[in-house]
Amino acid sequence: MPESGERRMIVRARVVATMDGAPIENGAVAISADRIVDVGKFPEVSARYSGQAIIDLGEQVLLPGLINAHCHLDYTCLRGRIPRQKSFSDWIRAINAEKSKLSPQNYIASIKEGFAEAKKFGTTTIANLTAFPELIRQLPGPPIRTWWFAELIDVRSPTRTNELVDSAIESSKPAQNYGFAPHALFTASKNLYQRCEEAGNDVLLTTHLAESREEMEMFRDGSGPLYEFMKSLGRPMDDCGNQTPLELFLGAPGGRALSKRWIIAHLNELTESDFDLLEKMKAKFHVVHSPRSHDFFGHSSFQSERLRRLGLNICLGTDSLASNESLSLFAEMRAFQRGEPEISPEKVFEMVTVNPASALRQQNTLGRIRPGFRADLIGIPSRQGRDLFGEIVAFDGEVDWITVNGRTQSIQSPAADSV
Numbered sequence: 001m002p003e004s005g006e007r008r009m010i011v012r013a014r015v016v017a018t019m020d021g022a023p024i025e026n027g028a029v030a031i032s033a034d035r036i037v038d039v040g041k042f043p044e045v046s047a048r049y050s051g052q053a054i055i056d057l058g059e060q061v062l063l064p065g066l067i068n069a070h071c072h073l074d075y076t077c078l079r080g081r082i083p084r085q086k087s088f089s090d091w092i093r094a095i096n097a098e099k100s101k102l103s104p105q106n107y108i109a110s111i112k113e114g115f116a117e118a119k120k121f122g123t124t125t126i127a128n129l130t131a132f133p134e135l136i137r138q139l140p141g142p143p144i145r146t147w148w149f150a151e152l153i154d155v156r157s158p159t160r161t162n163e164l165v166d167s168a169i170e171s172s173k174p175a176q177n178y179g180f181a182p183h184a185l186f187t188a189s190k191n192l193y194q195r196c197e198e199a200g201n202d203v204l205l206t207t208h209l210a211e212s213r214e215e216m217e218m219f220r221d222g223s224g225p226l227y228e229f230m231k232s233l234g235r236p237m238d239d240c241g242n243q244t245p246l247e248l249f250l251g252a253p254g255g256r257a258l259s260k261r262w263i264i265a266h267l268n269e270l271t272e273s274d275f276d277l278l279e280k281m282k283a284k285f286h287v288v289h290s291p292r293s294h295d296f297f298g299h300s301s302f303q304s305e306r307l308r309r310l311g312l313n314i315c316l317g318t319d320s321l322a323s324n325e326s327l328s329l330f331a332e333m334r335a336f337q338r339g340e341p342e343i344s345p346e347k348v349f350e351m352v353t354v355n356p357a358s359a360l361r362q363q364n365t366l367g368r369i370r371p372g373f374r375a376d377l378i379g380i381p382s383r384q385g386r387d388l389f390g391e392i393v394a395f396d397g398e399v400d401w402i403t404v405n406g407r408t409q410s411i412q413s414p415a416a417d418s419v
């Protein structure tokens with residue numbers, strides 16, 4: 001998008017929660033083009049930047065825009081279409097049946113609808129996995145900051161892995177930010193993982209790991225519904241029956257245990273020996289938990305505190321609407337809190353701001369309100385409550401005000417602007 005040196009403003013709010021020190025009462029943020037240039041008390045900021053347009057949000061709290069660390073906008077149109085199934089494998093069969101009815105136009109509409117919904121709920125950055133990277137060039141510039149992860153599966157076409165990766169690299173080029181997502185150990189071959197890792201150190205990587213009991217059963221025990229399903233597709237099953245999914249993932253050649261590049265979705269199913277492995281790991285990867293999707297499937301409980309104490313960076317994501325009801329990270333934070341009431345609302349809020357910024361290697365540009373950072377901000381109503389972060393997490397409406405890359409955007413018209 002074009003940057004304009006002319007675009008300057010001061011945004012005032014009753015309180016500014018910077019995630020960079022204590023919240024500032026009667027606070028203000030000065031913005032120039034796409035950057036935050038000043039943060040402080042309103043009288044001081046307005047004196048330093050006198051003459052600039054002032055937007056007064058009134059009785060609101062100004063926040064860094066939220067960051068969704070894991071979702072699949074491809075499937076926005078599948079909301080409510082797939083009921084809970086008896087097994088995870090049955091759910092995969094059900095979503096495959098629904099997907100077979102969709103055309104590229106349906107997916108494009110679904111992705112656009114997803115962007116609009118995410119934005120409505122205050123998401124300004126999204127890590128979006130797409131099974132159709134070839135559609136990226138057909139879409140208008142996304143209205144929020146987007147990392148496109150090409151989601152790759154070669155279980156049905158193991159001889160075409162190299163071709164698949166080459167074509168994903170080509171298709172992803174029009175995206176400003178992109179990475180690769182070999183889908184999961186049961187659908188993506190070792191070669192596919194390796195090819196994605198070879199795409200360059202700057203390329204972010206994400207995958208689904210240790211999500212379901214059936215995945216654990218398949219790899220550790222060499223049995224169960226997912227084992228049978230994958231075997232029926234002709235998948236070579238010689239990596240099953242010995243190791244847990246985490247052991248298999250970390251045991252790959254190339255020192256995956258030493259890499260901080262991976263953003264791991266799920267990590268629900270871990271054995272005690274898996275926790276020992278995580279403790280010994282030198283570089284800790286990033287983990288995305290999707291509380292409502294997790295509850296939909298009834299996975300084993302996510303051990304967030306234990307993982308956090310081991311040094312893993314815990315983020316939240318919505319996952320897709322094929323297993324969730326909305327793209328609201330506020331609802332995700334509340335669902336997380338229901339399971340972990342002892343974790344402070346401020347720590348939970350970090351899981352949708354500071355933590356995912358770090359997972360996307362944007363810890364110096366996103367997730368906080370700090371001079372030099374990108375001007376991605378949202379405003380939500382705030383009464384003078386003492387528990388500011390409790391109030392933030394409890395917010396269940398649509399955001400009143402949003403600016404992405406320094407551009408204030410209309411919530412109603414998703415295509416009005418792009419990043």
Ligand SMILES: [Zn+2]
Nearest residue numbers: 208265319320
């Ligand atoms: Zn996912």
